[in-house]
Amino acid sequence: MLNENDYPISVQFDFAAGTFDPVQIRDDRRLSDLHMMYHDKDAINCILANEDPLIYELWYHPFETSKSDMALGVTRLLPGKIGDEYHMTKGHIHEQDDQPEIYFCVKGQGYLLLQTIDGEFRAEPWQAGTISHIPPMWAHRVVNTGDEMLVFVASYHLSAGHDYRPIIDKGFRKLVVERDGKPNFVESPRWQ
Numbered sequence: 001m002l003n004e005n006d007y008p009i010s011v012q013f014d015f016a017a018g019t020f021d022p023v024q025i026r027d028d029r030r031l032s033d034l035h036m037m038y039h040d041k042d043a044i045n046c047i048l049a050n051e052d053p054l055i056y057e058l059w060y061h062p063f064e065t066s067k068s069d070m071a072l073g074v075t076r077l078l079p080g081k082i083g084d085e086y087h088m089t090k091g092h093i094h095e096q097d098d099q100p101e102i103y104f105c106v107k108g109q110g111y112l113l114l115q116t117i118d119g120e121f122r123a124e125p126w127q128a129g130t131i132s133h134i135p136p137m138w139a140h141r142v143v144n145t146g147d148e149m150l151v152f153v154a155s156y157h158l159s160a161g162h163d164y165r166p167i168i169d170k171g172f173r174k175l176v177v178e179r180d181g182k183p184n185f186v187e188s189p190r191w192q
């Protein structure tokens with residue numbers, strides 16, 4: 001016998017807005033939530049003395065049945081920089097390290113940063129239409145290097161969990177910063 005969660009569910013995605021309906025959980029991430037992720041502490045303090053800007057929004061819909069769990073997530077990452085470092089998501093690795101994830105960039109441009117616990121680093125260039133598979137055991141973060149909102153859709157198992165501690169403690173090996181009007185990768189001082 002099926003329970004109420006075992007029936008098909010659909011949501012409607014609005015490509016122009018980068019939103020979907022119905023949404024069950026919505027979460028805003030502001031600079032005060034991400035200050036430990038950026039390297040330029042003077043720029044952070046200067047900005048936070050006057051405002052607490054929105055960096056990105058998360059829209060979630062968990063799909064839990066009696067035999068499985070999946071989640072739909074949409075992230076709307078605003079353009080901008082903190083000092084010379086582009087806006088980015090907090091970044092995480094999965095608590096269940098055998099769990100992958102799929103990201104689909106539907107709007108904007110930037111990079112998907114990927115890194116193993118040992119520091120092997122990759123940066124996948126992103127534009128609308130890019131679909132990326134994030135293998136198990138790779139931390140991941142998205143950086144918006146464009147001048148419009150970057151929107152991506154994520155699909156993953158809820159049971160994968162999110163572990164932010166390795167990223168808070170050490171960050172990613174490379175920072176994505178603006179140099180001469182273009183994104184560049186530089187070594188993070190926290191990895192030297």
